[in-house]
Amino acid sequence: MTTMTAARTAARVVDAVKVYGAGDTAVRALDGVSVDFPAGRFTAIMGPSGSGKSTLTHCAAGLDTLTSGSAWIGGTDLSSLDDRRLTLLRRDRVGFVFQAFNLVPTLTVAENITLPLDLAGTRGDQEWIDALIDVVGLRDRLHHRPAELSGGQQQRVAVARAFAGRPDVVFADEPTGNLDSRSGEEVLGLLGRTVRHTARTVVMVTHDPVAAAHADEVVFLADGRLVDRMESPTPERILDRMKALEVPS
């Protein structure tokens, strides 16, 4: 009964360096970041503007490549994959939610949710998708088109789509950036519930302490480096930490 298993890591980067450009104009967006995102947890990435949050997320998700260091999804080193296998990994094992909802306007809600599965040529797990539709509260909107939905409802469709293929990890980049605070709260509550009730993993970039406080843990970046981690965050504690990071040195 006392057997402990080490927490599985859904995604991680090790000694991640990302340099944009070259010579005098080179920008070191990530400067040796090592961070793991435990499976079954909701992790938020915070840091001042330009600290490398989006770069870290894009490299961890296999949307961009590191200059040096390694990025892993589960036990797979992304640098070991050719373009085709990387595309397949992103399709089959990673979900994305962006600030712009990126729904296909001509498809219904139901079709948008299953789009990644349809593109992959699989029906997916019907029971799972059915349960997801209830979790995101869209059962009575399934045959509507995105333009007939509020922004918050559209983002809930995007969340359901991100989880539809039961990915190892869902990356969300400012998912509430285009929403009013009430719809934003709904989407954040939804991300948290999905993680807790279905043991999925979410990694979310945000600049909003209230949004980050929905996560189980916050990791803080400054100048391309990991500077802190905070368990069981509250908006007040996050704000205090951010204020310290934003003081010019």
Ligand SMILES: Nc1ncnc2c1ncn2[C@@H]1O[C@H](COP(=O)(O)OP(=O)(O)OP(=O)(O)O)[C@@H](O)[C@H]1O
């Ligand atoms: N494609 C690019 N080419 C050149 N420089 C870039 C590129 N993308 C990002 N950068 C630079 O890398 C650094 C980190 O950018 P990044 O977007 O990762 O930060 P961020 O923390 O997500 O910022 P924000 O909160 O403002 O979105 C910044 O100095 C940025 O200007």
